[in-house]
Amino acid sequence: xxxxxxxxxxxxxxxxxxxxxxxxxxxxxxxxxxxxxxxxxxxxxxxxxxxxxxxxxxxxxxxxxxxxxxxxxxxxxxxxxxxxxxxxxxxxxxxxxxxxxxxxxxxxxxxxxxxxxxxxxxxxxxxxxxxxxxxxxxxxxxxxxxxxxxxxxxxxxxxxxxxxxxxxxxxxxxxxxxxxxxxxxxxxxxxxxxxxxxxxx
Ligand SMILES: [Zn+2]
Numbered sequence: 001x002x003x004x005x006x007x008x009x010x011x012x013x014x015x016x017x018x019x020x021x022x023x024x025x026x027x028x029x030x031x032x033x034x035x036x037x038x039x040x041x042x043x044x045x046x047x048x049x050x051x052x053x054x055x056x057x058x059x060x061x062x063x064x065x066x067x068x069x070x071x072x073x074x075x076x077x078x079x080x081x082x083x084x085x086x087x088x089x090x091x092x093x094x095x096x097x098x099x100x101x102x103x104x105x106x107x108x109x110x111x112x113x114x115x116x117x118x119x120x121x122x123x124x125x126x127x128x129x130x131x132x133x134x135x136x137x138x139x140x141x142x143x144x145x146x147x148x149x150x151x152x153x154x155x156x157x158x159x160x161x162x163x164x165x166x167x168x169x170x171x172x173x174x175x176x177x178x179x180x181x182x183x184x185x186x187x188x189x190x191x192x193x194x195x196x197x198x199x200x201x
Contacts, residue, residue: 013049015039016056017101022046026084031091031139031152043075043098047089053108059095060102068195070119071097077185078127078192087129087140088192090150099194106198114199118186123193127185128178130192135170136163142171 008014012021022037025045029036034048044056061069072088073079075098079086088096099116106113129143137154141163144151154160185191 013037015042015044015101016046016050016053016095017044017104018042022050026089029084029089029139030155032089033091033094036089036096038074038096039101042101042104044101045074045096047094047096051094053105056095056101057105057109059093060097060105068115068197070122070193070195071099071102072122072126073190073192073194074098075100075190076123076126076192076194077188077190078123078130078182080190082130082133085130085133085139087126087133087143087149090140091152092150099196102196110201111198112201113196115195115197117195118191119193119195120186123186123191124175124179124182126192127182128175131174131178131181132167132170135166135174138163142167 008021012023014020015022018039018041020039020041022039024035025038026036032047036045036047037050038045074088074096079088099113103113125143125148129140129149132142133139137159139152140149141151141153143149154163182192
């Protein structure tokens with residue numbers, strides 16, 4: 001086995017969370033600010049320049065004492081089946097977290113993850129939108145319309161009209177597929193959304 005460090009280089013900058021090299025995941029996609037790289041050790045993915053620990057921590061909502069933070073889980077089954085169509089990939093999210101990458105990051109501010117639980121409603125919504133993205137030119141059209149995500153509309157007006165119609169037509173069948181898929185993912189601890197609580201050491 002080749003150690004992961006052997007892959008380090010300008011194309012493979014270190015992961016802000018764990019220091020292992022990042023590898024190419026998605027070259028480019030409309031609405032994203034550059035290529036997306038991922039860490040094969042802790043699972044974190046980053047759009048554009050990876051930055052450091054401070055930037056990654058700043059992107060993680062700072063919870064009030066004892067409050068939970070919900071993340072779209074890059075290590076979830078939805079991200080795996082969705083790839084570039086994963087609903088967690090949005091223009092407003094530069095860092096795509098996993099519970100493990102967050103464990104590594106918050107250790108830098110003397111915190112531990114005290115609980116990490118599947119968050120059913122956002123998880124099923126993410127799986128649902130990931131399936132819908134497989135049918136549309138744009139991304140996150142349905143969740144965007146519901147005000148639950150930043151949508152990336154298609155470039156041409158006819159594509160946008162078609163996307164709106166498809167989102168309505170496929171909404172129910174996609175939900176019927178998404179619910180059992182996401183329940184299975186959660187049972188395998190690969191849920192699409194996870195609620196984390198932190199504790200100071
Ligand atoms: Zn990492």
